[in-house]
Amino acid sequence: MNGEPILTVRDVEVRFSVGGLADRIVGQPASILGVAGVSFDVARGETFALVGESGSGKTTLARAINGLQAVSAGSIRFEGDEVVGMARPAMRSLRRRMAMMFQDPVGSLSPRLTVGALIAEPFRIHGLNDRDLAVETRRLLALVGLPAEFADRYPHQLSGGQARRVGVARAIALDPALVIADEPTAGLDVSVQGEVLNLLNELRERLGLAMVVITHNLHVVHHVADRMAVMYLGRFVETGPTEAVFNAPRHPYTAALLSANPEPDPDKARARIALPAEVPSLLSRPTGCEFHTRCPWRQERCRSEPPRPAGRDDVGVSCHFPLKPGARPPAN
Numbered sequence: 001m002n003g004e005p006i007l008t009v010r011d012v013e014v015r016f017s018v019g020g021l022a023d024r025i026v027g028q029p030a031s032i033l034g035v036a037g038v039s040f041d042v043a044r045g046e047t048f049a050l051v052g053e054s055g056s057g058k059t060t061l062a063r064a065i066n067g068l069q070a071v072s073a074g075s076i077r078f079e080g081d082e083v084v085g086m087a088r089p090a091m092r093s094l095r096r097r098m099a100m101m102f103q104d105p106v107g108s109l110s111p112r113l114t115v116g117a118l119i120a121e122p123f124r125i126h127g128l129n130d131r132d133l134a135v136e137t138r139r140l141l142a143l144v145g146l147p148a149e150f151a152d153r154y155p156h157q158l159s160g161g162q163a164r165r166v167g168v169a170r171a172i173a174l175d176p177a178l179v180i181a182d183e184p185t186a187g188l189d190v191s192v193q194g195e196v197l198n199l200l201n202e203l204r205e206r207l208g209l210a211m212v213v214i215t216h217n218l219h220v221v222h223h224v225a226d227r228m229a230v231m232y233l234g235r236f237v238e239t240g241p242t243e244a245v246f247n248a249p250r251h252p253y254t255a256a257l258l259s260a261n262p263e264p265d266p267d268k269a270r271a272r273i274a275l276p277a278e279v280p281s282l283l284s285r286p287t288g289c290e291f292h293t294r295c296p297w298r299q300e301r302c303r304s305e306p307p308r309p310a311g312r313d314d315v316g317v318s319c320h321f322p323l324k325p326g327a328r329p330p331a332n
Contacts, residue, residue, distance in 0.1 A: 005041035005042055005043050005044075006042055006043065006044045006078065006079055006177055006210050007041065007042040007065065007076075007077070007078050007178060007210065007212070008041050008075070008076070008077040008078075009038060009039055009040050009041070009061075009065065009074070009075070009076050009077075010039045010074055010075045010076075010077075011037050011038075011039055011073065011075070012035055012037065012038050012039070012064060012071055012073070012074035012075070013033060013035055013036060013071070013072045013073040014033070014034045014035040014060050014061070014064055014069060014070070014071055014072055014234075015031040015032065015033055015034065016031060016032050016034050017030065017031050018030070018031060018032055018283065032282040032283055033234055033282065033285075034057050034060045034234050034282065035057045035060050035064065035234045036057075036233070036234040036235045037073075037074070037235065038061065038229070038231075038234075038235065038236050039074075039236075040229055040236070040239065042178070042210050042212060043210065044177070044208065044210055045204065045208050045209070045210060046210050046211075046226045046227065047204060047210070047211040047212075047213060047224050047225045047226050047227075048210075048211070048213070048225065048226065048227050048228065048229070049212075049213045049214075049215060049220070049221040049224070049225035049227070049228040049229070049242070050062070050212065050213070050214045050215075050228075050229055050231060051215060051216065051218065051221055051228055051229065051230050051231065051257070052216065052230060052231035052232060052257075053216060053232075053279060054216065055279060056231040056232055056233065056234065057231050057233070057234035057235075058182075058214040058215075058216075058231055059103075059182055059214055060234075061214075062100070062180050062182055062212060062214050064076065065078075065083070065098075065180060065212065066095070066098060066100050066180055067083055067086060067091050067094065067095070068100075071084045078094060078097070078098055078178065079097065079177065081094065092126070096126055096174045096176065097174075097176050097177045097178065098176055098177070098178045098179075098180070099170075099171040099172065099173075099174070099176040099178070099179045099180070100171065100180045100181075100182070101167050101168065101171045101179065101180065101181040101182060101184060102167070102182055103182045103183045103186050104186070104187070105160050105163040105166075105167055105187065105188070106155055106156075106158065106160065106163045108167060109155040109163060109166060109167065110155070111154065111155050111156060113154075113155075114151060114152055114153065114154055115141075115151050115152070115153050115154070115155070115158070115166055116133075116134075116137045116151030116152065118155075118166060118170060119136070119137045119140050119141070119151070119166065119169050119170055119173060120133040120136065121170070122170060122173040122174050123136060123173065123174070126174065128174075136173070137151050138151070140169040140173055141169060143172065143203065144165040144166070144168050144169045144199060144203075145165060145199065146162065146165055146166070146169075150162070159192075160187055160188050160189075160192065161188055161189075161192035161196060164184065164185075164188065164192075165196070165199065168196075168199060168200070168203070172203060172207065172209070175207070176209070177208075177209070178210045178211070178212065179209055179210075179211050179212075180211075180212045180214070181200065181211060181212070181213045181214065183215055183216075183217075184196060184197075184213060184215070184220070185197065185215070185217060185220055193217075193219075193220070194223075197220060197223045197224055200224055201223075201224055211224070213225060218246075218257060218258060218261040219261065221242060222242060222246060225242045226241065226242060227239070227240065227241050227242060228240070228241075228242050228245055230245075230251065230253060230254045230257065232253050232290065232291055233279070233280065233282065233290050233291075234282070235290070235318065236309075236316070236318070237251045237253050237254065237291065237317070237318050237319070238250060238251040238253070238254045238315070238316065238318070239315070239316040239317075240314050240315030241314055241315070244314065244315050245315060246258065247325075248325045249323065250315060250317040250319065250322040250323050251317050251318070251319050251323070252273075252291065252295045252296065252297050252319065252323060253275075253295075255273055255323055255327065256273040256274075256275050259271060259272050259273040260272060260273075271328060273296065273329055275294045275296075276293070276294045279294075280293055287304060288301075288302050288304045288305050288306055289302040289303075289305070289306060289307050289318075289319070289320065290306075296329035296330065297321060297323070297329065297330065299320070299321065301320055302320055302321075305320070307319050307320045310322075
């Protein structure tokens with residue numbers, strides 16, 4: 001990574017309180033770890049992807065980065081400033097530089113406001129009264145590929161792709177340095193997904209944005225991300241440059257996710273690695289390697305000893321027995 005990272009996350013944990021006194025008496029934990037000690041950096045102009053199944057902790061981590069979710073332990077530094085414990089006035093200023101795109105493209109837009117009012121809203125919230133909002137709205141609509149007349153429409157008059165473009169316009173309105181995009185293609189047709197991904201790539205290059213993309217869609221990751229992290233039960237199990245991880249996954253969970261990813265080229269299709277569908281509960285994490293209950297390659301050591309993260313060629317993996325290229329699950 002060249003230069004000082006714009007975002008530095010170190011050993012971040014997010015805990016959620018669960019149950020009451022009666023539950024604790026019968027042995028239920030007082031809290032669960034939603035994010036369990038993750039660390040990564042994002043460089044200026046880089047796209048970093050967080051990948052994993054639903055419930056893996058991706059969105060919780062994104063909300064923690066943006067200050068929307070309390071952090072139990074660890075450090076999050078953005079442009080040199082500590083986000084964890086930041087006072088509200090400073091957080092308000094930070095959010096001008098760190099924008100967030102939420103999952104639901106239409107549901108995240110107020111149905112009572114026109115597109116023009118929605119795009120101008122960030123300027124009003126941050127007291128930028130010296131801006132010509134009509135001019136700014138036209139500029140931002142043009143940046144995301146929408147005609148100026150869309151300013152008079154309401155969210156219910158937009159397609160999913162158009163609503164997502166409006167969400168992108170809102171996110172970049174105040175010239176942020178970092179955009180956090182939570183499932184940017186969720187609910188969109190495949191052809192529209194490609195348009196949105198191309199738009200995000202174009203804006204990143206034109207505006208010099210850094211991006212954190214949260215998704216379970218590996219086609220999205222391959223299309224936009226420079227580097228990626230695979231999450232399982234709130235932990236990173238594999239991190240590295242996207243091409244390196246896609247070409248030679250070293251963690252069994254990563255290999256299974258990639259094997260389930262549809263591949264239009266039959267010569268590149270991977271043999272499907274079937275996993276038990278049930279993900280362990282955060283209330284009762286497995287001992288040892290937390291993936292061992294679903295892992296086709298598990299050995300006795302995996303049941304009792306947690307793996308330590310190890311790295312090679314910029315790829316980090318938490319596995320006692322990292323996979324070699326082309327590895328196939330052992331026969332039952």
